[in-house]
Amino acid sequence: GAGVSQSPRYKVTKRGQDVALRCDPISGHVSLYWYRQALGQGPEFLTYFNYEAQQDKSGLPNDRFSAERPEGSISTLTIQRTEQRDSAMYRCASSLGTAPYEQYFGPGTRLTVT
Amino acid sequence: GQQVMQIPQYQHVQEGEDFTTYCNSSTTLSNIQWYKQRPGGHPVFLIQLVKSGEVKKQKRLTFQFGEAKKNSSLHITATQTTDVGTYFCAGNPNTGFQKLVFGTGTRLLVSP
Numbered sequence: 001g002a003g004v005s006q007s008p009r010y011k012v013t014k015r016g017q018d019v020a021l022r023c024d025p026i027s028g029h030v031s032l033y034w035y036r037q038a039l040g041q042g043p044e045f046l047t048y049f050n051y052e053a054q055q056d057k058s059g060l061p062n063d064r065f066s067a068e069r070p071e072g073s074i075s076t077l078t079i080q081r082t083e084q085r086d087s088a089m090y091r092c093a094s095s096l097g098t099a100p101y102e103q104y105f106g107p108g109t110r111l112t113v114t
Numbered sequence: 115g116q117q118v119m120q121i122p123q124y125q126h127v128q129e130g131e132d133f134t135t136y137c138n139s140s141t142t143l144s145n146i147q148w149y150k151q152r153p154g155g156h157p158v159f160l161i162q163l164v165k166s167g168e169v170k171k172q173k174r175l176t177f178q179f180g181e182a183k184k185n186s187s188l189h190i191t192a193t194q195t196t197d198v199g200t201y202f203c204a205g206n207p208n209t210g211f212q213k214l215v216f217g218t219g220t221r222l223l224v225s226p
Contacts, residue, residue, distance in 0.1 A: 031212060033212075033214075035216075040219075040221075041218065041219065042118075042202045042204075042216030042217055042218055042219050043157065043202075043204075043216045044216070045213050045214060045215065045216075048212055048213065050212075055212070056211070056212070056213055058213070059213075091156065091157075093157075095212075098212060100144070100145045100147075100162060100164070100206055100212070102147065102159035102162060103147075103157075103159060103214070104159070105156040105157045105158070106156065107156055108156060
């Protein structure tokens, strides 16, 4: 079946604009995770959901970042008033159930804030 | 906060040589996972270790979880050019939680 998909794959935005990044997990996967990955570094945890419930948002850098998964499937990561330091690869992953399960990563959204 | 460090950061080997990457956590882990990320690609799950002292093998890859559940290693025997990529360990710091803390990664380059 289809893997995790993310859109857009590339996003260039001007400083101060809001952006919304979408993640479509593997069908039937209960858990969905958001990570940020800087070049040459490992993924950095942002937040995760089980079904529609946000379980842990301790990795969100500040209150400009938010995420939702209203129907327990597709998720959106929103960054308000973007800043240049927000430029990174944003990755979504999903897993079949709650811990500990392997995570399936999507291709990522490359965000560039100019 | 919790840190997961990997050494070396980078290794360049000739095809056929062995390779090992080491993963060390500042806190005890309930389990550890390993991922491989090819250049330009996304992390792909390799394996999960749960028990203290556990050893698992996948063809030429051998994974170990330390007795204290704070460290792990990945050993590749007789590397091939297809092994090129960055290897990340990722630990779950608390039993029952799903937050994975990724290591700093080891980038492997294999020359034919």
